[in-house]
Amino acid sequence: MTNPAITVLTSRLSPYVPLSKTRLETLSLLIVAMISSRTVNLSHLACERAGPVQIASTYRRLQRFFQLVSLPEDWSARLVARLLGLTCARHLCLDRTNWKIGTRDVNILMLAIATRRFQVPWMWTVLDKAGNSNTDERIALMRRYLALFGAGSIRLLLADREFIGLKWLNFLEANRIPFAIRVKAGLIVNTQEGRSLSLRSLLAKCRGARKFRATLPSQGDVPASASSLPSDHRSYQR
Secondary structure, eight states: OOOHHHHHHHHHHTTTOOOOHHHHHHHHHHHHHHHHHOOOOHHHHHTTOOSSOOHHHHHHHHHHHHHHOOOOTTTTHHHHHHHTTOOSOEEEEEEEEEEEETTEEEEEEEEEEEOSSOEEEEEEEEESSSSOOOHHHHHHHHHHHHHHHOGGGEEEEEEOTTSOOHHHHHHHHHTTOOEEEEEOTTOEEEETTSOEEEHHHHHHHOOTTOOOOEEOTTSOOOOOOOOSOOTTOEEEEO
């Protein structure tokens, strides 16, 4: 007997995943089995399949899926948006995580949706290196997002201090993507009066709304504003 959850999930995935019915059922089996067994070990996942089918047969079926099936890069993006019921502009978070499997680095640049209670991984790039992402990698990820959903779907892009650089910020500005990005308090900028000061110094002089406009030195005009956060948590935003 087929697991009802697999049947329902196969039906949900069908409009979004370009796979045959058999392979779509295998993908649904993988998802349901991972949730049920809380592991990604195929030998354990094979045991989760209901019915008289031998475990060895299911195990080989799962192996063939990974050997033969290659899903499109952003196949799940529209599906996630539909399941979350996203109908208006949303907050996005850009971050990166790096860990090791043995001696191999696993480094993922991740774009996630921020909801009221949690963040949902949405689109990502697996980097073939350790350490920080570069501007071209960030722009490529954002272009993939914009091709599917457009800049109007972004209420605010949030990112940490890794995600700075004039080319990157100019890209966000040129594509009308609102953003709030942490920068170091010691970052030197040029004020409208022509002075070179650190953000820490400028914020110490601000009153009321504690906002100002400045440019990165010798880099062209990039609007900046800072909010009343602690000195090591400054926001660089439109």
